[in-house]
Amino acid sequence: MKKLWVTVSVFILLFAIGCGKEQNDQTGESGVPDREIVISGKKWTEQYILPHILGKYIESKTDYQVEVKEGLGPTPILTQALKDGDIDIYVDYTGTGLLTVLKGNLKPEDTKETVYERVKTEYKKQYNLVWTQPLGFNNTNAITLRKERATELGVETASDLATISDQLTFGADPPFFEREDGYKSLVKTYGFKFKDTMDLDTNIKYAALNEKKVDVINAFTTDGFLPRFDLKVVKDDQNLFPPYYAAPIVRQETLDQFPELEKTLNELADKIDENTMAKLNARVDIDRESPDKVAEEFLKEAGLIQ
Incomplete structure (x- = not known):
């Protein structure tokens, strides 16, 4: 009996040592995890800046280290990379989460808040992924024209524009002409x-508008050419386009390992319009600055980091 007790005691001791070693492998002496938080994004401008x-911001406000x-x-x-633990965070858009990942439908009564709550709830339930609070901006489809032309025509909304579209x-x-939720839906709604339509490559459509070769083009609400060319985005008064509010998505396991992370990310809520x-x-x-430099200067100018 004594021999059995000694054997069990040794097993318990070895198990405890093993657990302690596993814990130490993940966490340094200060209690801060000794691995980096990995952040990634998609292959276009906004998604290079946001990570x-x-x-x-995370490195400024915590002791955590980050790899972009x-x-x-x-x-x-990106969604699969989150599930697999290859990355910890990336920013996506509520409409994308609903329509592309969850294969859901936009309901007539949906608002930006209800879409966010739907994706937040379903991602946690289905994938154990957490949507933190939205950063503030809605990068959705839009219709735009030169401001001076909009003033001349008295256009504020897409409905206003429709009355003089001929x-x-x-x-x-x-792709906008080909998609069911693009030009076809615009006409239907x-x-x-x-009087005429033109296929224009994404890289030249803003120049065509600025040079008055066309009167109206499609856009995204955070396109960099909108402020540079002083363009007006008309109001989507029939709510044709889904809300695409940007928010960081994080693995629950990462939030468990980095306890200050969710609070820190939520401090960026509504900080970017x-x-x-x-x-x-x-x-x-347009200016060919690096995403890294632009991100740092934004945070400093906004008073978010020193």
Whole structure:
């Protein structure tokens, strides 16, 4: 009996040592995990900037270390990388989460708040992933024209524009004309009857608008060319386009390991509006500044870091 007790005691001691070693492998003497938080994003301008904003803010406000892996890929790849633990955080958009990942539908009564709550609830339930609070901006589809032209025509909303659309030429990138939720939905919802339409590559459609070769183009609400060319985004008064509010998504296991992380990310809630994000995008797209530099200067100018 004594021999059995000694054997059990040794087993318990070895188990405790093993657990302690596993804990020490993850956490340094200060209690701070000794691995980096990995942040990534998609392969376009805004998604190059946002990981650096998150990373620099986290490192400024906590003792955590961050690694930014730029441009990992589109939503399906990033979502899988989160599930697999290859990355810890990336920023996605509420409409993308609902329509692309969850394969849900936008309901007529949906608001930006209800869409956010739906994706937040389902991601936690299905994937154990956490949507933290939105950063503030809505990067959704939009219709835009030159401000002076909008003033001349008395246009504030898409419905206003529809009444005079037979006098105007509309330009858009080819995918917008092909998608069911693009030009076809725009015509169905608002009754647009443009006198002419033009396929325009994304890289030249803003120049075509600025040079008055077209009157109206499609856009995204945080495109960098909007503030640079002084363009007006007309109000989507029939709520055709889903809300695409940007928010960091984090693995629950990461939040458990880094207890200050969720609170820190939520401090960035509502700190970036559409105009601000568009200006940051313009600095990278047009001025050719680095996303890293633009992110750091934004945080300092906003008083978010020293």
